[in-house]
Amino acid sequence: MLKHLLKQPKQSELQEIEHVKFLIILKIAYFALAVHVVLIPVFAHIGAVTLAIVNVLSVCAWAGGIFLIKQGLTSLALRVFCLEVVIHSTIVCAMLGLDAGFQFYLWTVSCLLMIDYQLTLKRASLYSVLMIIAFALLYVFFSNTNYPFAYSELLPHIKIINIIIAGLPMIYGMGLIREITLSQRLELTEMAARDPLTKLFNRRFAKRLIMNARKNCINNNSPLCMAMADIDQFKRINDNYGHDKGDTILVNISRLISEFMSEDDIAVRWGGEEFLLILTQSNERQAFAKIEALRTKIAVLEAHPDCPDLKVTMSFGLIEWQPLTPIEKMLQYADSALYESKHSGRNKTTIVHAQSTFFENED
Template sequence: MSIQNHDFFSIEQKKVAILNKVAWYCLYLHAALIFFFAYIEAYWLSGLNVLSVICWAVGLNLLSNGKVANALQLICFEVLVHSVAVSLTFGIELGFHYYLWAIACILLVEQTIPIFRSIAFAVTMMLTFGILVTFEFPNISYFPYPKLLPFIHFSNVLISGLPMIFALASLREMSIQSREELTVMASKDALTGLHNRRFAQKHLNCPNWFESYNKEAVFVVMADIDHFKRINDRFGHERGDDVLRIVSGIFIDCFEQPNLAIRWGGEEFLFVVHEENEHTIQRFIDLITTLLEQHNISREQLKVTLSFGVAKWHKNMNFETAVSYADQALYESKRSGRDRVTYFD
């Protein structure tokens, strides 16, 4: 599965989880209304709420089976019928018509529902709301407890609004989290988990980069997996990807912030090490090579080695120049037989 598809399914799962919570809230609410309408002797509304509970239960089942579009359309239809039925029975003083407004745009969050159908349903809900509050309809029954009307009206305002506030707030947080995840994905190499070249060029070309770390100089190290093409040719590209992941995992273990390990391209890597003497850099490289030698990379006992090129990056030198010097030193390491370190003079 590609990263884009994985991210899409992750967002969909979060959306369904939010809708599930709202659906359970509404199911319990309608279950309570069965007893409320029975108490005020509106028995046909009590029976209607039994059907409403069944509708919400079916909706939950559809959500759990991934049929989000069907669930939302069923839920919206139930709210439309239920709100109109109560409003025509006792009038709008109870406030049940507010559920129409609260639920009007819920179909718009599901992209598998055609946009025109979603808009048509939302407009229908709002027009129904407008008709109920604009025109006078003869009530089928009179509410037996008129003194409670303001409290019930106020309660319905809250009860209808709270789940929508929760849903919108959760979707907002999901959107923020998704943007943050996309930002991380844009800066990381998908295969290795290291920072990618685009991130490095953007981050390290910042004019105030040295000032932000209070440094006069750091080291830039280029590393290359020796004879990587042979590994791919002999063992296949999947095994080659395994090698890249294992080697990158060693880099991640060895380099802590503010040091950077970057996949520069293919089997080539770049390190930015916040040290100012070659002895410390050599210890870094020795640690990497030791860990690599100790690692049983595959069943075939692959012999994996690295070549290194090291250059000092001074404050008054641009990043591309430092990389060019490190690359020249790396070329010398490979020309000299590989599996070695060369420092740029």
């Protein structure tokens, strides 16, 4: 299922990915633009006029790239940035040598290329590797180049500053990618856990939640109740009004059930028109009162806006969970109580105890 979801992401997910990518690249672009603006007077001050002119051109390149991003041409902007960094790093290293640390910016763009989703993974990886090769070649060609300008004693500090500046965009970008990855992972987990129609928990996932709730109640010595519920004569509703209206009724009832549940309670679409409700921190009396309030509310609910005369009722089977009783046995008890409600007039709540004795509410 997860594989299917990953192959067919929702439009909202794709938009979120693109928005995060837009933020990453745009903020890095503004950061790089500011760095190049600062470098213009710095290079002019030390007498490296050629490098000052190069940085003027770099400012133009990054400003143009920012314009492209805002026009929706993010992939093209990325390639402009990569070309600028390669040219700028090569020229600066050729004139200043490697001790100033300008070669480390190639690592930054090698990472940026990996988020260009218009490139295939193979091609993006290839371009990133080429950036690393370019980094290595700078050491091959310019390792013996000496720094010829003023303030040579500051080179170790300048190198550290360049390493930090080159690393910050990578940390920022990876941080945002991490956040979106975690967000998507949680969303996929949520999608796998929920019934797509009613948004209640599905049967497969709910068993894990129920066992955790039971464990917590045992540890805290607090009561827990289980209620099996079923929409009365739902097949006839589907036959008479159609499955679309039947689905709408399921959604409306599920929404009402969710409103009645506390934060720690668990509402499950058990199958078809059947629901399972786990009421934590509730003894039999408290759970019965809550279920009765829900049952009464459902009976007067406008089940479908196009059918104001259509009234829907639900039957319930309720049991307080005994700590040593297995979940399968408790489900059987709750189901038998539901059966009793259905076959004694419907629209009722029947309480069953572990000894299989029944108590019905009086309408």
